[in-house]
Amino acid sequence: MEQYIIKGGKPLAGEVVIGGAKNAALGILAAATMTDETVTIDNLPDIRDINVMLQAIEGIGAHVEHSAPHEVRINSHQIHAMDVDNEFIRKIRASYYLLGALLGKYHHARVALPGGCNIGSRPIDQHIKGFKALGAKVSIGQDMICVEAEHLRGSHIYLDVVSVGATINIMLAACMAEGRTIIENVAKEPHVVDVANFLNSMGANIKGAGTDIIRITGVPKLHGSTYSIIPDQIEAGTFMFAAAATKGDILIKNVIPKHLESLTAKLIEIGAEVEEFDDAVRVVASKRLGRTTVKTLPYPGFPTDMQPQMTVLLALSRGTSTVTESIFENRFMYVDELFKMGASIKVEGNTAIIDGVEEITGATVFAPDLRAGAALVIAGLAAKGYTMVQQIHYVERGYETFEEKLQALGADIEKVDVDDAKAVRKFKMKVG
Ligand code: EPZ
Numbered sequence: 001m002e003q004y005i006i007k008g009g010k011p012l013a014g015e016v017v018i019g020g021a022k023n024a025a026l027g028i029l030a031a032a033t034m035t036d037e038t039v040t041i042d043n044l045p046d047i048r049d050i051n052v053m054l055q056a057i058e059g060i061g062a063h064v065e066h067s068a069p070h071e072v073r074i075n076s077h078q079i080h081a082m083d084v085d086n087e088f089i090r091k092i093r094a095s096y097y098l099l100g101a102l103l104g105k106y107h108h109a110r111v112a113l114p115g116g117c118n119i120g121s122r123p124i125d126q127h128i129k130g131f132k133a134l135g136a137k138v139s140i141g142q143d144m145i146c147v148e149a150e151h152l153r154g155s156h157i158y159l160d161v162v163s164v165g166a167t168i169n170i171m172l173a174a175c176m177a178e179g180r181t182i183i184e185n186v187a188k189e190p191h192v193v194d195v196a197n198f199l200n201s202m203g204a205n206i207k208g209a210g211t212d213i214i215r216i217t218g219v220p221k222l223h224g225s226t227y228s229i230i231p232d233q234i235e236a237g238t239f240m241f242a243a244a245a246t247k248g249d250i251l252i253k254n255v256i257p258k259h260l261e262s263l264t265a266k267l268i269e270i271g272a273e274v275e276e277f278d279d280a281v282r283v284v285a286s287k288r289l290g291r292t293t294v295k296t297l298p299y300p301g302f303p304t305d306m307q308p309q310m311t312v313l314l315a316l317s318r319g320t321s322t323v324t325e326s327i328f329e330n331r332f333m334y335v336d337e338l339f340k341m342g343a344s345i346k347v348e349g350n351t352a353i354i355d356g357v358e359e360i361t362g363a364t365v366f367a368p369d370l371r372a373g374a375a376l377v378i379a380g381l382a383a384k385g386y387t388m389v390q391q392i393h394y395v396e397r398g399y400e401t402f403e404e405k406l407q408a409l410g411a412d413i414e415k416v417d418v419d420d421a422k423a424v425r426k427f428k429m430k431v432g
Contacts, residue, residue, distance in 0.1 A: 004389040004403055005424055006380035007412035007431040008362055012248035014409045018236045018255050019045040019400050020070065020229035023094075024191035027168040028198045028229060029053045029074070030097035033062055034105040034176065035202055036077035037224030044070050044229060048397045049092045056089045056098065085112040085144060092397075096124060096165065099147050100172030103136055105222075108148040113140065118369040120328035126163045130170030133157045134177050154179035154218055162187050162298040167214070168195050175204040177218040186214050189299040190259045194230045201225040233259040234305045235399060236281070238374050240264075241309040242406070243283040244272045245316060245382040250409060253280045262302045266292060266310065270317060291319030291356065296327050308334050308375030315343040316382055317356040324351045334372035337365035341383055362387035367394045374399060381411055386428065390418060 020043035029050070032039040044050060046069070054072065058064045061080040065073040082102050089095040093114040102109035114122065124145075128138050133155040136147045154177050159166055164187040172195075174181035186192070188210050196209030202222040208214045236255040243250035244267055257264070257276040264274045264281065270289040275282040291314065296304040304327040314321040315338055325331045332347045339345065340363040344355040362385035367373025373395035380387030389395075392415070395402060403413045412431040416423035 001390070001418045002392055002415050003418045004377055004380070004392055005414050005416055005427050006362070006377065006387045006389065007428075008381050008383035008385065008387060010246065010381070010410055010412060012243055012246045012250055012381065012406070012409040012411055015251045015253055016239050016405050016409060017253045018231045018239070019043070021191050021194065021232040022047060022049060022398050023164070023189070024194035025050055025229050026053055026092075026094035027097050027172070027191065027195035028227065029057060030101040031172055031195060031199055031202070032074040033057055033076040033079060033098070033101050034172070035222040035224055036075075038073055038075045039202070039224050040067065040071065040073050040226040042071045042226070042228040044072055045232065045400050046070060047400050048393070049094065052089065052092050053094065056084050056086065056095060059086060060084055079106075082106055082108045083110045085110070093122060094165070096127060096145075097169055097172060099127070099131070099145065100169035103131060103147045103149065104152065104173045104176045107150070107152065110144050110146040113143050113145050118333060119331040124165070126159050126161055126166035127169045129160075130157050130166060130183070131173055134170075134173055134181070136173070152177035152218075154181040154216070156182045157184070159183065159185040164189050164192060167192050171196060171199065171206060171214065171216065174216045175199050175206060175218060176220065176222065179218055181216040181218070183214045183216070184212065186212060187298055188212070190230055190233055190256070198225065198227050201227050230259075231255050234303065234371070236260055237263045237303070237306045238309055238378070238399070239405075240267060240274070240281065240283045241306070241313050242378045242381060244285040244289060245313050245378050247285045247287070248409070249282070249284045251280055251282045255279060255281055257281055262300060263306060266294060266302065270313070289313065289317045291317055291321040293322050295324040298327070304328060304331065305371050307331060308372040309378055311335070311345065311352055311354060312338065312375045312379045312382070314354045314356060315345060315379070316360065319356055321354045321356065322351055323354065326350065333368040334375060337368070337376055338379060340365060341379055341387070343379075359384055361385050364388040364390065367391040370394045370398045374402070377402070377406070377413070381406070381413070
């Protein structure tokens with residue numbers, strides 16, 4: 001088991017290049033199984049969730065070639081099984097995209113039920129509602145979900161909840177169904193749009209992604225494609241907030257500024273400077289930041305995946321702020337960890353009331369999930385003294401070479417084995 005060891009207090013400065021969007025790539029990799037022709041996908045992040053998805057696709061018979069760094073070539077014409085069940089795939093929630101993809105192409109799929117995770121129960125009732133509306137039979141048993149259909153026919157589907165996963169999964173199942181499908185009350189995240197654009201590059205006919213209504217005309221076949229995944233909005237936001245929390249100056253490259261608007265607005269509101277370029281943003285914070293009120297919302301609102309990072313920033317700001325989590329029911333577990341560092345935060349229901357403090361101090365903390373883990377790293381970078389962040393396998397699900405990118409920005413951070421006291425001593429000698 002590994003941990004990050006951090007000596008905080010240094011402003012981050014320099015440039016960082018953002019990788020491809022994890023949450024677009026997961027849907028795109030599933031979509032790639034819907035053609036018998038070769039698909040080349042570039043700007044693919046080299047992170048655990050992506051590699052697990054690639055193993056799952058190979059596991060059902062697709063040919064996957066790592067043709068270059070951050071690039072894969074997938075050919076699925078030899079897919080022989082529609083059963084996706086292995087211990088890896090149970091670890092990532094997005095395995096359920098293979099339900100929509102294999103249902104859409106082969107009219108049949110069995111996939112291990114996605115694990116919940118620490119931020120909430122993560123139901124899939126809206127996915128099932130969409131599959132059934134298209135004519136599929138859905139059965140759940142032995143911890144597997146099975147979908148099958150004689151025939152998939154377009155339908156008019158109204159989502160009861162704005163759901164990224166359900167929007168993408170229903171798009172996958174509907175893009176080769178007969179006739180027209182209308183999906184209302186859809187998620188508008190950049191990664192939803194990226195999956196729609198990828199499917200259209202394969203010959204699908206999907207209109208309206210990024211708006212409240214997606215209209216699909218089914219096509220009989222999808223062809224190969226070469227596609228580059230959009231930059232990761234949340235990785236970019238995480239580095240933006242790391243710059244602000246350490247009173248640094250970072251140029252964050254390979255981003256789409258429009259996708260970061262809600263984050264930029266909040267940073268400016270609390271006193272940071274944000275400069276936008278065509279494909280980069282520069283974040284500078286030279287003084288202690290101010291207070292604000294945040295509520296997480298579906299895109300284009302403030303993203304729930306940046307909620308922990310926002311709380312860390314406000315924990316060090318002047319005044320009292322509130323952060324309300326409206327998407328998931330259990331996404332404040334990391335607050336107990338921040339308490340160990342001297343933060344003054346009270347969670348009441350789905351709102352954190354944050355009394356900003358001048359300084360937090362290093363401690364040994366445990367990442368409860370992916371984005372909270374990244375937020376605890378930011379806290380360690382801003383804290384006085386040494387912080388150990390444990391359970392970092394969560395962080396590595398979504399951030400490629402996280403500690404190396406932070407080191408290049410001047411951070412004193414290393415990844416060491418939790419039992420390696422010598423490595424900890426060596427780090428402390430080195431950074432002083
Ligand atoms: C995606 O999860 C992301 N994961 C999450 O990012 C992100 O937090 C979330 O969207 C919201 O933006 C991936 O894309 C792999 P939802 P997803 O369906 O699709 C409820 C990260 O850190 N709901 O949009 O599972 C659900 O309980 C991860 O990268 C239903 O009620 O999220 C939640 O309250 C964490 N029924 C709300 O909708 C359903 O059938 C939004 O969930 C589906 C969802």
